[in-house]
Amino acid sequence: MSSRDVVLARVRQALADVPAGERPGGEGRGGPPVARGYRRVHGSRTQEQTVDLLAENLADYRAIVHRTGAEGLPGLLGRLLAERGARSVLVPTGLDASWTTGTGVTLVEDRASSTARELDLVDSVLTGCAVAIAETGTVILDAGPGQGRRRITLVPDHHLCVVRVPDQVVGSVPEALPRVAPDRPLTWISGPSATSDIELDRVEGVHGPRTLEVILLAAAPEAG
Secondary structure, three states, X not given: OOHHHHHHHHHHHHOOOOOHHHOOOOOOOOOOOOOOOOOOOOOOOOHHXXXXXXXXXXXXXXXXXXXXXXXXXXXXXXXXXXXXXXXXXXXXXXXXXXXXOOOOOEXXXXXXXXXXXXXXXXXXXXXXXXXXXXXXXXXEEOOOOOOOOHHHHOOOOEEEEEEEEOOOEEOOHHHHHHHOOOOOOOEEEOOOOEEEOOOOXXXXXXXXXXXXXXXXXXXXXXXX
């Protein structure tokens, strides 16, 4: 027997006298429900304060944060890409086409056939997101429309991520989870890719983008 077989045999033996519905993982299969009495909302904040907290924590993780309205977004994106000298930007299916109007760069389509080498040749990637968490400074992508495949945000060195505020901003992780698709690959982003060795020397860009720029896109005011 392999080591795996030995471990599984011991697990089966340990659970032999436990009714099937009470075994681990039994929820939804006739087992007792899992207690979820944890707090979903922590403290009291206005929408504006929650967005400000998100911006503060994103910056703390070394993301570069910008704020703009819909009219100013294409110009801002054009400026940010020009400042990096970017000549191409990868755009996922479903991204709002108005965002890239007049940016003056080559738009690269997100294709399933693209190789890692081809993705590495792209200067920047632009995506939306599923939700952003203020308390942790985290942006979550679930491969939905405008977000693309997970790999497109892991290979290019520069990621521009647009967060619609306040609609896509929540305070806590428990508030965020119902907003993402559980059957999709989830990418949780808290700042640019970084790692540290045993001496705590920080290196960025090893496992993903070296530069993360988050754009907080304010909703247009409602007509009075």
